[in-house]
Amino acid sequence: MTVLALVLVGVPLVLALAGPLLAPLLGGGGPSPGALLPPGPGHPLGTDALGRDVLGLALTGGTTVVLLTVGALALTYLVGVPLGLALAAATRHRVAALSQRLLDLLLVLPSLLVLLVLAGTGRRGIGWLLAAAALVQLPAVVRLVRGAAAAPARRVALETMALSGEPWWRIHLLETGRFVSGAVLVDAGTRAVLVLTLLSSANFLGVGLPPDTVDWAVVIEQNTASLFLAPAALLVPAVLLISLAAGANLLVDRIADRTGAAS
Template structure:
């Protein structure tokens, strides 16, 4: 564990400034998502101020919202829902899409055709429209939001993973594994998947950004995390009336979404493989 941490610190020390800044942004939000609610000065739904949309102060660091609740406390709680729902949905979409891609590629024939056409059908539907239909039909509880966001982005991950797997499946070392009589599962796990990890990690980062923006959009429409709890998108929607006043209650969560997504994108760019020539 100590060696892994030291290697990570060493890699970040040698990394370009943009990479270190991006890693700092992403790490900050991960720490905030894990420990934020424990250090929040007020409960998530507590009314702590008689004034609405009050400014920054020593008692309320980010002011109060449209009901007089502490924006800083709600931001700490909202970060947990945004980060964990986004990361969980992105991981679930990546696992399902990659598993289906490996199965389709190594099976070929009718299985590959059926799975590919099904994924093409799903990807032809705009992600926000598909999510809105599923939320309207199934509800917006946290487990359902996780599953809906994951299902929305499985087809995109499938197409990328299948393209990678198809290129790898045509190489000699996969043909040699088949000639040795190895099963499809062993070939997928030991021969194909390890050579797909790097591009899939970059795609995972992009899916995380897409899911965060989708969750924020659903919450802005009132279909995401429900009161009294909120994610960052919900905080923007419920305080929209403070926009004309430039209230911190709406500026803080909007800036938080921007910092989280931009930091993740910068970190994804840093994951590009180095040129070995």
């Protein structure tokens, strides 16, 4: 299962990271003689509805998928981890509880609804897409970090450090941050699949990246009506996205099982 997970996640990742460099060497992305052409010389996977080489799209369309997913996750944890640690260390419990309840309001909002509202109000682009994806993940991350930091097993250690004169930031940010890092890493692996699914769904629905962007999900959206005329244009990016999500999810499960993090 570990080998299967590595293969499932490794192939899309290699294509996403090295594909733009391999495309010229493999002949992908060359000039197209027309749209919806079957596989042939110079276009081993045929062309899509816009006349683009499907092999070139497969090799170059994963870069935005990986970069946007990593960017949204980084933004989520850069905000969520310090905020969760601060709420766990707050002495005014009512203020901390009120802050958490305000964040929890985002949990009841469907993720795609937030993206649809942004698109409907004209707020499109990579910046808005990253901010929206990070925002809908923020409450769960803050709740996780706050719960892990406030574990009863940590109270004695925190009290000991406070009595020894350690500064507040070292106790509640540095040392407690190290304590919750294991839970955060496991959560990041699982949340990467959620963010990947959210961003891909947004691009597939046309509310994410611009339609001229070479992205696997955007390519799927542009070729939904061409399944029987040019199946590779739809199935190749779809299989790559499914492989990336399934492999990442399976790999996280295997890591959690081996490290005991799942329990």
